Amino acid sequence: MAAGPGAADNEPRMNDADTPQVTETDARLRALDGRLERTNELLQRMLAEVARTPSTHAIFVDAGYVHAAAGLLVAGTEDRRSFDLDAEGLIEAFIDKARTIFADSRLLRVYWYDGARRRIHTPEQQAIAELPDVKVRLGNLNANNQQKGVDSLIRTDLESLARHRAISDAALVGGDEDLVSAVEAAQGYGARVHLWGIEAAEGRNQAEALLWEVDSQRTFELDFCRPYVTRRPVTTYENEGEPPPSREEVRFVGAQIAATWLGERGRDRLAELLPGAPYLPGPVDQDLLVEAERLLSRSLRGHAALRRALRDGFWQHVKAQF
Incomplete structure (x- = not known):
């Protein structure tokens, strides 16, 4: 039986205008798929690098x-x-x-x-x-x-x-x-x-x-x-019964220690102490006292004036070098 005149009207038709839209959509999807693949590849490379690091x-x-x-x-x-x-x-x-x-x-x-x-x-x-x-x-x-x-x-x-x-x-x-x-x-x-x-x-x-x-x-x-x-060994002093050394003697010892340290520790390290003058960092001051007591064979503990003279002699020599 021949189809009636309205049968063709019931079949879906694709307009020419529809064709570019489908093509453009497919292109976008393909581009998106490509970007996802590249992103996944980059992530996999990064994870592999992290695993090696x-x-x-x-x-x-x-x-x-x-x-x-x-x-x-x-x-x-x-x-x-x-x-x-x-x-x-x-x-x-x-x-x-x-x-x-x-x-x-x-x-x-x-x-x-x-x-x-x-x-x-x-x-x-x-x-x-x-x-x-x-x-x-x-x-x-x-x-x-x-x-x-x-x-x-x-x-x-x-x-x-x-x-x-x-x-x-x-x-x-x-x-x-x-x-x-x-x-x-x-x-x-x-x-x-x-x-x-x-x-x-x-x-x-x-x-x-x-x-x-x-x-x-x-x-x-x-x-x-x-x-x-x-x-550190406890220093013993044999001359504790004698009068304490003079300030000039202690000042000379301070300069003597500075000269020795200059040769042993170098100019740069002693120069770093200059901004703190007339004070010395605690450990350096302690080393100065211990070395002076060894040279003098006398304790300077409790002799504040002599300890000041010791530092004066030390600084006098250091400042003369810079």
């Missing part, structure tokens, strides 16, 4: 805590003037320990936080700063030889490195409760913080609040610390 760790050392805790544990005193700390050896021991703990990670660097008057490096701090992979950061040292500003430096570095994904793990050697905020800041950016401490001679030398916040804890015991702490 080792994680990174850094070690943050509160030198004040280390001196106090290790000195008390090994030498029986927190007084820095009573013992010597082999900072280079201890830092290397920390690095070796980190290599074992973070086996698949590389070391960014060791941060050594200490205090100094007017933030001027002492000769000992300068020597530490010259070690490879070590950065010395200085807070202030007040009249009571107390560190000021060290905790804020630790927080700044920890937070910044974690925020920029420069580290995945941080080993923190310290014990002050003020470090809690530094730990929280680093953890907020995804870094793991591991608290390292030194065995307490008695009681506890790390704040409980700090122990609660960190991701792991580790304590270094006496046998670990003993090789790096040496108690």
Whole structure:
């Protein structure tokens, strides 16, 4: 039977105007598929690169805590003037320990936080700063030889490195409760913080609040610390019954020590002391006193005028060289 005249009208028709629209849509879909493929390929390459890139760790050392805790544990005193700390050896021991703990990670660097008057490096701090992979950061040292500003430096570095994904793990050697905020800041950016401490001679030398916040804890015991702490010998003086030396004699000894140090420590290190004149950083002043007492075979403790004469002689020679 022939189709009626209206049958063809019921079949769908495609207008010529419809054809470009379908073609344009297909082209857009194909372009979108291409971009998705390229994006997926890029993501896969990035993930592969990340998988090949080792994680990174850094070690943050509160030198004040280390001196106090290790000195008390090994030498029986927190007084820095009573013992010597082999900072280079201890830092290397920390690095070796980190290599074992973070086996698949590389070391960014060791941060050594200490205090100094007017933030001027002492000769000992300068020597530490010259070690490879070590950065010395200085807070202030007040009249009571107390560190000021060290905790804020630790927080700044920890937070910044974690925020920029420069580290995945941080080993923190310290014990002050003020470090809690530094730990929280680093953890907020995804870094793991591991608290390292030194065995307490008695009681506890790390704040409980700090122990609660960190991701792991580790304590270094006496046998670990003993090789790096040496108690200074107690000097005996044979001439204590005689009158004290004159101020001129002590002033001459001060100049003599300055001349010796100039040859041993170098002009640059002594020149760094000039901005602090007439004061000397605590450790340098202590070294000057100990050396003067050795040369004089007399104690200058309790003789404030003679100690001033000693510093006068020291500064007189130093300033004459610059």
